[in-house]
Amino acid sequence: MSVQSNPYAPSPFDLVSNVDKFQLIESTLREGEQFANAFFSTEKKIEIAKALDDFGVDYIELTSPVASEQSRKDCEAICKLGLKAKILTHIRCHMDDAKVAVETGVDGVDVVIGTSQFLRQFSHGKDMNYISKSAVEVIEFVKSKGLEIRFSSEDSFRSDIVDLLNIYKTVSAIGVNRVGIADTVGCANPRQVYDLVRTLKAVVSCDIECHFHDDTGCAIGNAYSALEAGAKLIDVSVLGIGERNGITPLGGLMARMIVAAPEYVKSKYKLHKIRDIENLVAEAVEVNVPFNNPITGFCAFTHKAGIHAKAILANPSTYEILNPQDFGLKRYIHFANRLTGWNAIKSRVEQLNLHLTDDQIKDVTQKIKKIGDVRQLNIEDVDSIIKEFHSDLQ
């Protein structure tokens, strides 16, 4: 589908949109390590980093090297892998952390400090003057080492807008590479995101990165809104793992973005690797891939009701916005149930290499429905009903 004919693509008149040129900051090995179940051995971190690199993410963000001795060593080890993705580490806005970070071999440093009243009072206890001074000191120090530097305001959506714009203006003026907006508690909605990113875009001259928690279910929608408003980079993690119920999931965001920017997404990311990457991380943190996960949920491409099945058999786009083949997956027509219809059963009859007229298929469909009214059916049940019906006719 060409960009012009795709109704989900950004409008050509929408000059700020980055929907078809976004980048990913993959944070499974930072935000994801904050997931309740997460413990990644060095080997597992390396395996995950390589898989993400192979998938095509632009950046891989790692836990702060001051978190623990092993965290620092793991950061150094991942920097030495020679991956295509740039390696970042994530630190507090403090020179002690910055001095350790720049020695790890990372390509860049993501620095964060809370700007909301909550965090200023109950986390670090610092005022905006202090935040501004320490931000300038850390940014200039990291830049002096020739590394990329991003400054982010934690809890941006509960921060005073004047404070926010002032601090972003200050860090932009001294040449920060990116500024970050973080919806740390997952309170923002897509409209608020759009407004804040648009406002910020008018104030800074650098790229804008966004980080969305999913407490209220908006993490993918907010990421999309941010890109529409001109943000360039989105933080993601595999399956969305992170603090509490996590952040924008890599796979879910890919589902959203392939609809809006199919050429860009398909050419940049190895989409058929999503399932393996999710399984790798799910296993590492001992969770199942959710049944309703975009793309890889076990029923994400399963069509059940007869009305759906008929149309899907005629043209899959009737009930599918995503093509399973783009992800190396297959669609499935669920015909072993009482909601099935004769078109779905006809397709099964053909798969079984049996020959029945349409009227005969309609009759056997009624039989299947009758039994489906009494109990759960499985494929073997339906196949034997069809085969028995067929042999009775002979």
Ligand SMILES: CC(=O)SCCNC(=O)CCNC(=O)[C@H](O)C(C)(C)COP(=O)(O)OP(=O)(O)OC[C@H]1O[C@@H](n2cnc3c(N)ncnc32)[C@H](O)[C@@H]1OP(=O)(O)O
């Ligand atoms: C929203 C986010 O996800 S931000 C990223 C969160 N990541 C992490 O917390 C990384 C893992 N953390 C750790 O290993 C530890 O918390 C450490 C090593 C960073 C700090 O450990 P400790 O010194 O024992 O402090 P503790 O964790 O109890 O409290 C956090 C400290 O950081 C300070 N702090 C919190 N945020 C910031 C910030 N953005 N910039 C500067 N200092 C900060 C707090 O004031 C507090 O210091 P204090 O005890 O001197 O008041």
Ligand SMILES: O=C(O)CCC(=O)C(=O)O
């Ligand atoms: O550094 C950032 O931008 C985000 C930090 C974070 O994880 C959060 O605020 O939820």
Ligand SMILES: [Zn+2]
């Ligand atoms: Zn977060």
